[in-house]
Amino acid sequence: MPTGMRKACRELVNYSGVRVRSDRLLGFITLFGLGVAFAVSFDATVLLGLEVNTSLLIFLAAYAVFEAGSYMWLWFKAEGKGRFVDGVLPDALQLMSMNMRAGLTTDRAFILAARPEFGPLEDEIRRAGKAIMAGSRLKDALLGMTKRIRSRTLDSAMKMIADGMESGGEIASLLEQTSLDILNTRLVEKEVRANVLMYVIFIFFAAGIGAPLVFGISTHLMAVMSEQMSRFAAIDFAKYQAGGGGFAGNLGVFTGFSGMGKAASVSPDFLMLYAVVSLLVTSFFGSLTIGLIKDGKEKQGVKYMPLLLVLSLGVFFATRIFVSAIFKI
Structure with missing residues (x-):
């Protein structure tokens, strides 16, 4: 597999949330696809008495269909994960803002905002809070939340908050305003x-x-x-x-x-x-x-x-x- 395609597939596996190493999953899909294609072409050849050239075409077609189906399965999982995060992101930002206005530190505000109902976003919020507690910059922690979730809304929101902080804005106000902007955008959509x-x-x-x-x-x-x-x-x-x-x-x-x-x-x-x-x-x-x-x-x-x-x-x-x-x- 070419390097660029392998990198894109690894990113897709990472976004999909499948808890398996990307290289192992890609290898399994490739080998299993070859096995399925061989079984389909062999059965078609035996049952229908096809020629070698026709069997080869069936093998290639079956392999292409299996690989395309596997790719679309991963793609839909990544998109579904991103759509779910888009739906709960305004509530998560509001909760972070409320925690910070209540006097909690940034790391504690993030960790306490990680709720089970936020699904995949819970892990990212908790991971960001632990990174801040360990001494990472807040901007790096926020941008790190976008590396495992394919969501334009999350990516834009985190970049907007990070840029606003660098410009001297209050993080609690930035979180609240970003949440309201996302809700307004959703109404327009x-x-x-x-x-x-x-x-x-x-x-x-x-x-x-x-x-x-x-x-x-x-x-x-x-x-x-x-x-x-x-x-x-x-x-x-x-x-x-x-x-x-x-x-x-x-x-x-x-x-x-x-x-x-x-x-x-x-x-x-x-x-x-x-x-x-x-x-x-x-x-x-x-x-x-x-x-x-x-x-x-x-x-x-x-x-x-x-x-x-x-x-x-x-x-x-x-x-x-x-x-x-x-x-x-």
């Missing part, structure tokens, strides 16, 4: 999410219901047309034209349609494959778009992807079954 909710609903409906309905009806219609064209092309018009008469003279028009049907024939299986692939691509990008609009990050949309895929494919096949039952092809 809720208003923005309420405003963009309509866009999320529209994209979800278009990708999960609208597109499958259109594809389901259109593929059935094309299957009917293809079958009718094949029947029409099977008629021997030359036999009727040889008989002469007024009707035979008009058969040239139908003969032209027959030739056009042969040239423009599209396989229903190809249309089915095209529709399914299109729905998969639409669901993939639709979920990423929903994550970007709703949560501000494309990766947040990955959690909507399974639901969108199941819904779109379910609506597609249900539409085909329903239309087929009506027209009885």
